[in-house]
Amino acid sequence: MAIKVENITFSYPDSSVMAVENVSMTIEKGERVAIIGQNGAGKSTTVKLMNNIYKPTRGRITVDGIDTKEQTTAQIASHVGYVFQNPNDQIFNDDVVREIEYVLRYWKLPKEEIRRRREEAIDVTGIRPYLETHPFDIPLPIRKFLTIAVVVAVSPDYVILDEPTAGQDLWGCAQLKTVMDYLQDKGKAVLTISHDMEYVAENFDRIIVMAHKNVIADGNKKDILYQPDVLKEAHVKPPLSAQIAQAMGIRGKVLNLKELAAAVNLEKQ
Ligand SMILES: Nc1ncnc2c1ncn2[C@@H]1O[C@H](COP(=O)(O)OP(=O)(O)O)[C@@H](O)[C@H]1O
Numbered sequence: 001m002a003i004k005v006e007n008i009t010f011s012y013p014d015s016s017v018m019a020v021e022n023v024s025m026t027i028e029k030g031e032r033v034a035i036i037g038q039n040g041a042g043k044s045t046t047v048k049l050m051n052n053i054y055k056p057t058r059g060r061i062t063v064d065g066i067d068t069k070e071q072t073t074a075q076i077a078s079h080v081g082y083v084f085q086n087p088n089d090q091i092f093n094d095d096v097v098r099e100i101e102y103v104l105r106y107w108k109l110p111k112e113e114i115r116r117r118r119e120e121a122i123d124v125t126g127i128r129p130y131l132e133t134h135p136f137d138i139p140l141p142i143r144k145f146l147t148i149a150v151v152v153a154v155s156p157d158y159v160i161l162d163e164p165t166a167g168q169d170l171w172g173c174a175q176l177k178t179v180m181d182y183l184q185d186k187g188k189a190v191l192t193i194s195h196d197m198e199y200v201a202e203n204f205d206r207i208i209v210m211a212h213k214n215v216i217a218d219g220n221k222k223d224i225l226y227q228p229d230v231l232k233e234a235h236v237k238p239p240l241s242a243q244i245a246q247a248m249g250i251r252g253k254v255l256n257l258k259e260l261a262a263a264v265n266l267e268k269q
């Protein structure tokens with residue numbers, strides 16, 4: 001079971017330039033993968049193609065063996081959930097509960113099942129204080145959790161989060177961790193686009209690096225975040241702990257403060 005992206009190329013209908021070119025990647029069920037790379041690299045376009053919002057101009061995407069080309073966006077959305085970078089691009093109901101229940105009602109799920117999924121999504125995303133608030137009056141970082149709640153309620157096997165830490169404070173980052181742990185417990189794959197290397201290093205094992213509309217590296221975080229040429233090409237800086245370790249001439253590959261402290265103590269001995 002996997003999302004398989006094979007040599008896809010795509011340009012937006014109103015544009016003559018390629019947004020992604022010959023991109024390939026496989027996301028296995030249950031995996032946690034981060035996609036990193038500078039703005040315009042093609043990250044969001046790649047995941048929107050996985051979600052079947054657009055269809056590739058060339059190449060092929062299959063979800064658990066099913067070609068997205070032959071499916072409607074709604075059909076794929078029940079397998080692949082996409083949380084937009086900007087929640088305003090996603091929210092279309094003027095009521096929080098209606099927004100969360102929309103797809104479940106469209107599927108005509110039993111009332112009790114709708115209630116159960118809605119309540120679980122509300123709790124896991126921490127948005128209970130905002131149930132009576134108009135979605136567009138909810139502070140933007142918390143509005144993002146409403147869009148996450150919608151995807152949690154739909155419960156697809158593959159969950160894609162586009163820039164979830166952007167603009168989040170400590171509450172938001174902790175809540176996001178709760179969401180990710182919940183999704184992992186449920187056996188979901190989580191694919192996240194992020195510029196936040198501390199978050200990436202802490203929460204993901206595998207990193208895919210994109211630059212100039214293509215994948216330039218794909219592998220274990222310790223390998224990827226210690227490849228200066230790759231990071232330079234993608235205009236990404238490794239976590240601060242790794243930068244400090246390199247500046248101090250520490251040889252081990254550290255990715256957080258705890259590992260940095262341990263490596264410094266080792267050097268002192
Ligand atoms: N709706 C759109 N219409 C036309 N071009 C777009 C659109 N969205 C993105 N692009 C272009 O596609 C390329 C890849 O963009 P995107 O996938 O958003 O990159 P990233 O998410 O890595 O920042 C960029 O050159 C961008 O300008």
Ligand SMILES: [Mg+2]
Binds near residue numbers: 043044045085162193
């Ligand atoms: Mg993007």
